[in-house]
Amino acid sequence: MQILSFSGFIPEQICDTVRFTGYPGDQKISHYCGYAADFISQVLDDPEINGAVFPRTCDSSRTMKSYMEGCGKFIYPFHVPARQDDLAVSMLSQTIRDYQNAVERYYGVTISEADIKERIRLVNERNQALSALYDRLDELSYYSYLEQIHSLLQKPLREQNVIEPDRAAGIGKRVYLTGSFLCDARLVRTIEDSGLKIVGDDLTESKRLFSAPPVSTEGDLYVSIAESMLKDRLSPTQNNFSAILRKDKEELTKKQVNGVIFITQKYCEPYDYLFYVYQKMLEEMGIPCLKLTRMDSTDHKNAETVIEAFVDSL
Amino acid sequence: MIQTTTQLQAKLMREYYQDFSRYAKGKQPSHKVAWVTAFTPVEILEALGISYIYPESYAAVTAASGKEQALLNESERNSLCPDCCSYSCCIEGSLITGTGPRGIPPKPDVLIATNNQCDTLPNWWNILADRYQVPLIVLDYPGEGMERESAYPYVEGQHKDLIRRMEELSGNKLDPDRLSELIGNSRQSVSAWERVCGYPAVKELPPTLLFDAISFLITSRCKPETAELYMLMEDELKELPDADRSRPALFWLGYPLWYHKDRYLSELLKDFRISGSNYITWWSLDYSGDTAMEQLFSAYNYTFLNLKQETKTARLKECIRRSGAVGAVTLHNKSCKCDFVSAKDIDIPQAELEIDMIDREFLDMERTERQIEILRESI
DSSP, X not given: OOEEEOSTTSOTTTSOOEEOOOOOOOOOOTTOOHHHHHHHHHHHHOTTOOEEEEEOOSHHHHTTHHHHTTSSSEEEEEOXXXXXXXXXXXXXHHHHHHHHHHHHHHHTOOOOHHHHHXXXXXXXXXXXXXXXXXXXXXXXXXXXXXXXXXXXXXXXXXXXXXXXXXXXXXXXXXXXXXXXXXXXXXHHHHHHHTTOEEEEEOOTTTHHHHOSOOOOSSSXXXXXXXXXXXXXXXXXXXXXXXXXXXXXXXXXXXXXXXXXXXXXXXXXXHHHHHHHHHHHHHXXXXXXXXXXXXXXXXXXXXXHHHHHHHHHHO | OOOOHHHHHHHHHHHHHHHHHHHHTTOOOSSOEEEEOTTSOHHHXXXXXXXXXXXXXXXXXXXXXXXXXXXXXXXHHTTOOTTSOHHHHHHHHHHHHTOOBTBOOOOOSEEEEESSSOSHHHHHHHHHHHHHOOOEEEEOOOGGGSOHHHHHHHHHHHHHHHHHHHHHHHOOOOOHHHHHHHHHHHHHHHHHHHHHHTGGGTBSOOTHHXXXXXXXXXXXXXXXXXXXXXHHHHHHHHTSOBOOTTSOEEEEESOOOTTSTTSSOGGGOTTSEEEEESGGGTTOOOOOSSSHHHHHHHHXXXXXXXXXXXXXXXXXXXXXXXXXXXXXXXXXXXXXHHHHHHTTTOOSOEEEEEEOSSOGGGOOHHHHHHHHHHHHHHO
């Protein structure tokens, strides 16, 4: 079972998936997120992949299924609520059950309560270990840290052993990364090579991955997983920009950040709208911001030039 | 007294814009004001005496009045990405500059967004929430992709929560009979409109009239005058000459071009007749069910863009079949990928145009002419 998952909204406590990081795909759709199009390409073209699971959280992901139907693989849209109240928790817990049932039916496997409890424990432990590393970013190479996470997310949960990243002295202007999944870690290397020190982020595979509260193994497991997912640091697709701004503002102030790099994909409306209010917040805080828009999951064009210009402006 | 279509349209317009006028004169609106997306269960708001305003619709009006370009430029200058829905860019430009064809809409007391049309609108409503610092309510409709037994309690719970919060805001208590009456009005409006939609296939009727007239189904569907208007319209349409069958029939697959005087590329399509459009069917909401809650669930959870691809394809094909169209003009609308993706499995000859429904400068006219010419040859 090699299911490619599109985002951090897919509950790892149910079964292993391969987290999509990037793929040089040839699917090109008008006004459509290149990252999503590359995901579709990998599902359709990669013989190693026999399934796909993705949330319906933006206009690209909500129409994704129509491009993959009929490919003979397990194609599962996962409904993530657009709100975070008790109704949403209840609905999401049912969605998680439905997802489990669909995986069991398609792959002919049984996922027991004990399996889920064990996976909850492993996710909690991994997240705790990553959180501890994040707290020490001042002394670590962010590139090494992020590369490790990308590598972990490709592996089965039981093999996701967190190791110590390379060290890097805490010098240079302090920058914070925010935006969607940072598919191409070369971008981080370019940022570090330019002399900037990455001291924090709000990326889906880093801070947002492990900041979900630990899932309890007491009571209804599905409700516990749903509660944790919805209390995570939020994605703009969950329609609570004010919560994102509040949390990021706290962290930017605490870490005395000199600049923010906002990474987004072309035609990614949730982040384009978030940027509009985010840059206003940064203006009020007196923090310069660089918006880096990538065309697809492997785009690295002009990165050095614009980052160098940003360094000069700092 | 029997009224004419003109009188009814004027009355509905006057009622819809009354708070704009008051606000422009520095007066407070007569009721609490909600800004809503186009598929919001407004029957609840109407029953509680809350005014509702559709920014999307106002962006269309702005483009129709030829004032959109300066506003689009202003929003871009203020860092709103021009790839975003141009309805939002146009309105944001309007709010930044404080200008619009009828002034700016009255300040909202609450913002209500739904995702039964697309996921972009709730994102847009977040930036409005940041601007006005008022409560934002997002109604999450899982659509046809989720089993009814799971979706119903979730949506019903949200509708009940909306009623509770709107009762608090308005200070009024919901009268269930009034809500049922308003849903009945909406159902009649839809029914009358669906009859009107059959006429472009058989009568000499450019789509302009319907593209403009549907605005009442969007903004005033639960008012009794809307059904009345469409019934009178039908009487008028019956008197039109029959369609000229010597001209090939085309289906307009996408939004009206709000900036265009005819709402479609009339200058390039003189040799054709437009016999149907999917846009005019989007508000054909199905209010089926035994209770008001069931009716609202059916209408708003199963909007066209919230259906599975196979259902959308089947409906579109049926729409095209009934229109008798032999080709289609399909808009790859920069502002709405959900719309053009739903048309991906249509199998009649098409001219697929890169276009935007608000931004007139987005269209490459030379390329479009070539595509229409290819369509002409292929049919």
